[in-house]
Amino acid sequence: MPVKEKEKALPEVVREARHPLEKWLRTDRLPHIWCSGCGLGTALSALLYAFENLGWDPDSIAVVSGIGCAGRVAGYLKLDTYHTTHGRAIPFATGLKLAKPDLHVIVFSGDGDLFAIGGNHFIHAARRNMDIAVICVNNFNYGMTGGQLGPTTPVGARTTTSPFGNFEHPFNLVHLAASAGATYVARCTTLDGRRLEKAFVEALSHKGFTFVEVLSPCPTNYGRRNRLGEALDELRYYQEHMIIRHGADPKDADIVPGKPFLVGKFVDIEKPTYLELYQEKVRELGGG
Amino acid sequence: MSTPITRRASPILSGVHFMNGDEAIAEGAIAAGCRFFAAYPITPQSEIAERLSWRLPRVGGMFIQMEDEIAAIAAILGASWAGMKSMTATSGPGFSLMMENLGLAVMTETPCVIVNVQRGAPSTGLPTLVAQGDMMQARWGSHGHYEIIALCPASPQEAFDLTVKAFALSERFRVPVLIMTDEVVGHMYERVEIPPEVPEAPRRKPKVPPEEFLPYKPEPDLVPPMACAGEGYRVHVTGLTHDERGYPDMSPEAHDRLVRRLVDKVRLFPHEYTFYEEVQLEDAEIAVVSYGISARVSLGGIELARKAGIKAGLFRLITAWPFPDEAIFRLAQRVKGIVVVELNLGQMSREVERAVRGRVPVHGVFHAGGRIHTPEEVFQGIEEVYRQCR
Numbered sequence A: 001m002p003v004k005e006k007e008k009a010l011p012e013v014v015r016e017a018r019h020p021l022e023k024w025l026r027t028d029r030l031p032h033i034w035c036s037g038c039g040l041g042t043a044l045s046a047l048l049y050a051f052e053n054l055g056w057d058p059d060s061i062a063v064v065s066g067i068g069c070a071g072r073v074a075g076y077l078k079l080d081t082y083h084t085t086h087g088r089a090i091p092f093a094t095g096l097k098l099a100k101p102d103l104h105v106i107v108f109s110g111d112g113d114l115f116a117i118g119g120n121h122f123i124h125a126a127r128r129n130m131d132i133a134v135i136c137v138n139n140f141n142y143g144m145t146g147g148q149l150g151p152t153t154p155v156g157a158r159t160t161t162s163p164f165g166n167f168e169h170p171f172n173l174v175h176l177a178a179s180a181g182a183t184y185v186a187r188c189t190t191l192d193g194r195r196l197e198k199a200f201v202e203a204l205s206h207k208g209f210t211f212v213e214v215l216s217p218c219p220t221n222y223g224r225r226n227r228l229g230e231a232l233d234e235l236r237y238y239q240e241h242m243i244i245r246h247g248a249d250p251k252d253a254d255i256v257p258g259k260p261f262l263v264g265k266f267v268d269i270e271k272p273t274y275l276e277l278y279q280e281k282v283r284e285l286g287g288g
Numbered sequence B: 001m002s003t004p005i006t007r008r009a010s011p012i013l014s015g016v017h018f019m020n021g022d023e024a025i026a027e028g029a030i031a032a033g034c035r036f037f038a039a040y041p042i043t044p045q046s047e048i049a050e051r052l053s054w055r056l057p058r059v060g061g062m063f064i065q066m067e068d069e070i071a072a073i074a075a076i077l078g079a080s081w082a083g084m085k086s087m088t089a090t091s092g093p094g095f096s097l098m099m100e101n102l103g104l105a106v107m108t109e110t111p112c113v114i115v116n117v118q119r120g121a122p123s124t125g126l127p128t129l130v131a132q133g134d135m136m137q138a139r140w141g142s143h144g145h146y147e148i149i150a151l152c153p154a155s156p157q158e159a160f161d162l163t164v165k166a167f168a169l170s171e172r173f174r175v176p177v178l179i180m181t182d183e184v185v186g187h188m189y190e191r192v193e194i195p196p197e198v199p200e201a202p203r204r205k206p207k208v209p210p211e212e213f214l215p216y217k218p219e220p221d222l223v224p225p226m227a228c229a230g231e232g233y234r235v236h237v238t239g240l241t242h243d244e245r246g247y248p249d250m251s252p253e254a255h256d257r258l259v260r261r262l263v264d265k266v267r268l269f270p271h272e273y274t275f276y277e278e279v280q281l282e283d284a285e286i287a288v289v290s291y292g293i294s295a296r297v298s299l300g301g302i303e304l305a306r307k308a309g310i311k312a313g314l315f316r317l318i319t320a321w322p323f324p325d326e327a328i329f330r331l332a333q334r335v336k337g338i339v340v341v342e343l344n345l346g347q348m349s350r351e352v353e354r355a356v357r358g359r360v361p362v363h364g365v366f367h368a369g370g371r372i373h374t375p376e377e378v379f380q381g382i383e384e385v386y387r388q389c390r
Helices: A003-009 A012-016 A040-054 A070-076 A089-099 A111-117 A119-128 A173-180 A193-205 A219-225 A231-241 A274-285 B021-032 B046-059 B069-081 B092-108 B135-140 B156-173 B183-187 B252-267 B292-307 B325-334 B348-356 B375-388
Strands: A061-065 A080-083 A104-110 A133-138 A184-189 A210-215 A242-244 A261-268 B015-020 B034-039 B062-065 B085-090 B112-120 B126-130 B149-151 B176-182 B189-194 B236-238 B276-279 B286-290 B312-317 B319-321 B337-342 B362-366
Touching: A040 A070, A040 A133, A040 A193, A061 A070, A061 A089, A070 A080, A070 A104, A070 B236, A080 A089, A080 B069, A089 A104, A089 A111, A089 A119, A089 A274, A089 B034, A089 B062, A089 B069, A104 A111, A111 A119, A111 A133, A111 A173, A119 A173, A119 B069, A133 A193, A173 A184, A173 A210, A173 A261, A184 A193, A193 A210, A193 A261, A219 A231, A231 A242, A274 B046, B015 B021, B021 B034, B021 B046, B021 B085, B021 B112, B021 B156, B021 B176, B021 B183, B021 B189, B034 B046, B034 B069, B046 B062, B046 B183, B069 B085, B069 B092, B069 B112, B085 B092, B085 B156, B092 B112, B092 B135, B092 B176, B112 B156, B112 B183, B126 B183, B135 B149, B135 B176, B135 B319, B149 B156, B156 B176, B156 B183, B156 B189, B176 B183, B176 B292, B183 B292, B286 B292, B286 B325, B286 B348, B286 B375, B292 B312, B292 B337, B292 B375, B312 B325, B325 B348, B337 B348, B337 B375, B348 B362, B362 B375
Parallel strands: A061 A080, A061 A104, A080 B236, A104 A133, A133 A210, A184 A210, A242 A261, B034 B062, B034 B085, B085 B112, B112 B176, B149 B176, B286 B312, B286 B337, B337 B362
Antiparallel strands: A184 A261, B015 B189, B112 B126, B149 B319, B276 B312
């Protein structure tokens, strides 16, 4: 039955009920395009709960996405949202933030978008301590284009472009972000909505370049080709293998199939942002 | 730095100056109200970035040197959506890197200005030497069918004036406007007069409250008003084919409707952006069609032709794109032959041939770049076409 028909068949009390997060969404764009079992919905609702928690004026938030499954997040949010070109969400967000420093600028995208085609922008925005929060939903492959290998695909993993197993070593995104200069770095899984929400609240309210990696199942592509079972099996895998440890050394955050992996908060430091240093000089020059 | 700048009440550097074309572009941007510039260093563009890194903080503007030209154009699009007038500047290799996001600017109707100080190419080519080989790339470099505006200054003064104009046109049409200059105009020092005041081109704003606003519903002139980030309209902006709400729509009908509007909103109003200059064309039998530095050099060739008894004149393209078909067709009805002078092996000349519709012979005086033409080379071209059409 089409969604609209289903809705009509519901009792009035249910039809009238509104989800508490609905005000953040373009409900006329639902249902979303994501596969069942995908972690993007969990990551998105954790972000909305984080917005509720922070109490920000929705008009002060801008969300920028690149291309891919995660790149579609921007389109579902009832905010000023920008669905840009592949890999270029971060420099677009940089322009938004610098031109309107009062905006809270969030980049929400995937591992391929942010770390393959967009990798250069990520490290430079982190180096500059650009005042934006970057959320990466890492599903270990390119989901939207049909499941090709990406910069986080583990060695040996099968994808549509690594039919004999992946010959490339993956990035440890936590270590990469920390080395490039991010002032807040955390990793969570979509098993853990509460911790995810907390990490988002911290990353969004922290000054400077902040980064949250969200590990997510991709049952349609990555999970299926690597015989990881249903989405729930992937979440069970997270439960059995993740070790929550705050303050761990980022270089120990490698993800190797079958081995335990670290989640938690790795970096939480303060340093001047590009905007702070720039605006200080502007005031001195009398241009402000 | 040629011009000492003391603290002034106005950000505009009014007065008479001795500056090069690159610096004039930087000052033109500031005069036009541009307060955001992002770029990556490249010869022969660097003087624009250097000057703006020094000028923008003084007028409360924002300068950032990005990690590459892809990032530079992405940043100016972001800044434009935050409500600022924004610009980037580059040369051939960087211009190639900008092509994908030039398409994003077209699709999302983002006003911005992109400067290309052309140098010898393909590839790294001649980094410090002149050429005009990116003219077709300016027109067709990004994928898909679209329409942009490209202007070609022939002097530092015109570099200033056209930069101001470029910002006005980008706001009027909500398209990226390209300044297609060249290394010689960029590095040539001349007198530049900057007026005391420059009217700032307004951005077209929504006229209805947020709940009634459709971000891609055009006004009668096919251009929609623009709601920027933080203004309460909560718009979705995407490079995907979209409907009037800004939502993705993958139907062939929606795509054809959108692409047609993006093209027509520019194409239907040529009188607003078609600029050219005519020199000694009143009695001319032979017209030289040229632009940028090549047009300046052509004047020398025309002088030689007149001394040799050939009545020649100059038609200088100021607007390269959209190409002034009508004006060139009218020109073909007035003269017996046309010579096209450009620093490539025939790009705008193809447009001239097309617009002339076979009425008169069109002869090209081409050089791949590295130096400008000599007046003698232009003269020889004029002589040749004169012989042909006698």
